[in-house]
Amino acid sequence: MSRSTSAAGTDPGPGTPQDPGAAARRTGRPRSAAADRAILGATRAALVELGWSRLTLGDVAARAGVAKTTLYRRWPGKNELVVDALAELFDELELPADGGSLDADIAGVVLQFAALLERPEVRTALMAVVVEATHDDELRTRIRRAIVDRQKRLVLQGRARARRRGELAPDEDPAEAARQADLIFDVVAGTVVHRTLVSCEDVDPAWARSLAALVAAGLGAGPADRT
């Protein structure tokens, strides 16, 4: 999946396994070669048009102008292809230009994430692959590596900014810091998903601020040091 094959034709990147068996067993995101990007873009377009349940690899191959065998060389199946196609969108999330406070930074990410969840390809497919993963351990691992683990960068960046501004104390214990980062991630992502998909309420700036204020206060954030 992550291994470059003939269609892309570029050198394998560092850490790319040379053993095709190992490559086939790997989970994670495909290389960002042009062919892979085209396939993942075609996957998202097919999701928008057909929805999750009607999408087939044949549709994706036709849209991307590649053979179905090319898809199967790179992805074990539909679920894995869709996870990687969604993961590219998550990679576009970023902390807003420094909002001057932890509250503002969290609220900015919340609004971006809510907008992502509103996209039709995400709306139709994100929870669908999570459901599939409830009975597929390898898919669960792929979701964690391709989406969850990667997006924890946002929590780490936000915490680092808040420490620089003096809102949060320096981390004393790395293990405790990692546990707290995991908790913040689950709180922010889980709350936004639940609000939009289960409670079926909009995420607007006022709500984003109220969630951000709760999380920042919950972390014991103090005022930014303006000196």
Place this chain on the structure above:
Amino acid sequence: MSRSTSAAGTDPGPGTPQDPGAAARRTGRPRSAAADRAILGATRAALVELGWSRLTLGDVAARAGVAKTTLYRRWPGKNELVVDALAELFDELELPADGGSLDADIAGVVLQFAALLERPEVRTALMAVVVEATHDDELRTRIRRAIVDRQKRLVLQGRARARRRGELAPDEDPAEAARQADLIFDVVAGTVVHRTLVSCEDVDPAWARSLAALVAAGLGAGPADRT
């Protein structure tokens, strides 16, 4: 769905519409007549054995010893039946015996909810109906009424206890109090679901306490008044 039919044979309850068309349009939980309880129990047993995707109304009817037409008189289809079957389990959640603090009460509910999510019938079906609801407005309304709105009682009870103990200030503004209760519900439920189904990590007592501490601090909870 919520209307009593011949198999149960009891009087329609207060507020039950007499117009079958109105009854068919209603969403919500079925009456707790014995026949309904047996059908919902059979639905959960079928979910455990077959999983969400292989469940059919024929299986449920056979297990419950009723005709398929009886099911169709009460529920529009599989999705609605499953929502009501899951909703009965959510109704069993309760605040723990007074833990003496808001933290302890939240942690107790978090552990109960996580145990509920581990049940095989919930694991296979809860997110599946949420996914179905992304393209079915009536199903979304049913999930909200049968599960979300009903379980907000836990938030209201927890807040009331915390106010009695002096941990939280009295509510000044009812509209703001309602918004805050909604937020707490999405935070607690969403975080636990995300932790277990997306991040795929266990919910243990230490994690439950860390989430509870974050939420209580986020709400500005003070120490309980022991006088």
